[in-house]
Amino acid sequence: MAWMVSLNRFNPPFIRSAAGAVFTDVDGNDYLDFNVADLSMTMGYGPAPVVRAVSRQVLEGAQFLLPTEDALVVCQLLAEQVGLPCWQFTLSASGANIEVMRIARHITGREKIVVFDGHYHGHIDETLVSQGAEGVEHEQLGLPKGSASQTLILPFNDLAALEEVLARRDVALVLTEPALTNCTLVRPTPGYLEGVRRLTAQYGSLLCLDEAHTFQFAHGGLTGSWQLKTDFVVLGKGLGSGIAFALYGMTREIAQHLEHFTDSDIGPPGIATGGTLYASALAVSVARACLEEVLTSDNYQRINHLGARLANGLRRAFATHNLPWLAFQLGPRSGYCLTKELPKNGAEANLSMDAEFIDCRRLFMANRGIWDGILSAGPQVSFVHTESDIDRYVDVATKFLEELFSAK
Numbered sequence: 001m002a003w004m005v006s007l008n009r010f011n012p013p014f015i016r017s018a019a020g021a022v023f024t025d026v027d028g029n030d031y032l033d034f035n036v037a038d039l040s041m042t043m044g045y046g047p048a049p050v051v052r053a054v055s056r057q058v059l060e061g062a063q064f065l066l067p068t069e070d071a072l073v074v075c076q077l078l079a080e081q082v083g084l085p086c087w088q089f090t091l092s093a094s095g096a097n098i099e100v101m102r103i104a105r106h107i108t109g110r111e112k113i114v115v116f117d118g119h120y121h122g123h124i125d126e127t128l129v130s131q132g133a134e135g136v137e138h139e140q141l142g143l144p145k146g147s148a149s150q151t152l153i154l155p156f157n158d159l160a161a162l163e164e165v166l167a168r169r170d171v172a173l174v175l176t177e178p179a180l181t182n183c184t185l186v187r188p189t190p191g192y193l194e195g196v197r198r199l200t201a202q203y204g205s206l207l208c209l210d211e212a213h214t215f216q217f218a219h220g221g222l223t224g225s226w227q228l229k230t231d232f233v234v235l236g237k238g239l240g241s242g243i244a245f246a247l248y249g250m251t252r253e254i255a256q257h258l259e260h261f262t263d264s265d266i267g268p269p270g271i272a273t274g275g276t277l278y279a280s281a282l283a284v285s286v287a288r289a290c291l292e293e294v295l296t297s298d299n300y301q302r303i304n305h306l307g308a309r310l311a312n313g314l315r316r317a318f319a320t321h322n323l324p325w326l327a328f329q330l331g332p333r334s335g336y337c338l339t340k341e342l343p344k345n346g347a348e349a350n351l352s353m354d355a356e357f358i359d360c361r362r363l364f365m366a367n368r369g370i371w372d373g374i375l376s377a378g379p380q381v382s383f384v385h386t387e388s389d390i391d392r393y394v395d396v397a398t399k400f401l402e403e404l405f406s407a408k
């Protein structure tokens with residue numbers, strides 16, 4: 001797969017097995033994992049609740065194309081934790097974002113989508129775009145020409161820029177992570193997300209908070225823990241713990257609209273949602289096990305402490321070498337910021353990282369048994385890491401800086 005090549009610009013190891021926070025390659029080398037498959041394995045490898053759920057559900061029927069009770073429990077738990085009452089299932093966060101866009105376009109009767117510089121929302125025609133000299137351009141090949149013209153890219157943390165665009169009243173959806181996690185880390189400035197909510201409501205656009213990553217940062221995601229108001233929330237990745245699973249939450253009004261326009265094969269066409277394996281009994285049982293037994297507020301609290309330990313360790317390492325760098329931290333996510341101030345948008349975030357530095361560090365650390373975060377991310381604490389795992393990461397990172405800065 002292209003991603004396996006592009007995310008690791010050295011020959012990737014082939015993996016044989018894994019347990020807890022460590023995976024082992026076919027040559028028998030162990031790696032303490034701080035990438036956790038780009039946050040899709042935050043429960044660790046072989047978590048007992050997931051093993052139990054998978055074993056039971058494969059035996060009792062993995063898929064019926066009919067609902068199971070587990071789906072009701074998952075929706076109930078998410079409604080309580082995130083604050084949106086109604087949920088729909090997909091196989092990936094990309095798929096969830098695609099459906100959210102379709103629903104938003106149908107409700108508003110508008111076409112345009114707003115995303116923010118530094119965004120990533122999955123492999124979707126409209127959002128695989130960046131700002132070029134001539135306007136919004138596709139970042140990859142093979143995409144339909146017209147799709148880039150439906151997307152507007154704005155700087156994050158800039159309410160005036162957003163208002164200028166929304167005031168034209170042709171935007172169906174503003175799609176954003178509550179904190180950008182795909183260009184290292186950009187936090188919202190105080191009041192920014194509340195401002196986004198206010199402006200979208202004022203100008204008749206809908207808002208989707210994409211928490212495919214950030215749901216692993218805080219109980220109920222950032223939406224729940226920061227008590228954000230929104231029309232949609234997208235979740236995925238770690239909730240399936242390796243089984244393809246994602247879903248999106250929505251307000252009751254939107255759910256009523258979706259119910260009214262449900263595509264039922266006979267009669268008039270409805271909104272295009274759904275797929276054969278969406279909400280499979282297997283995936284939903286795994287999500288329930290994760291929510292009930294791993295994603296507890298105590299466990300989130302624990303990994304938040306570990307995230308702070310990691311960030312503090314990096315700060316110490318930078319100070320030892322008199323480096324004017326900062327350590328990012330948002331809950332269990334940390335990382336290296338090579339500028340003197342934390343970035344406030346995607347453009348600043350680009351300046352805060354250096355691809356060669358990251359490639360070099362990842363290779364150095366891989367050769368010493370640590371699997372570091374990919375280029376656009378940073379080291380991520382998982383639910384199975386321990387204090388000594390964090391200290392080991394910091395030790396090897398410190399050695400890397402020593403070697404780098406003592407090199408002649």
Ligand SMILES: Cc1ncc(COP(=O)(O)O)c(C=O)c1O
Binds near residue numbers: 094
């Ligand atoms: C914020 C965000 N949304 C959506 C996606 C797409 O997820 P998937 O590849 O599981 O569809 C990603 C993937 O990294 C992501 O970071």
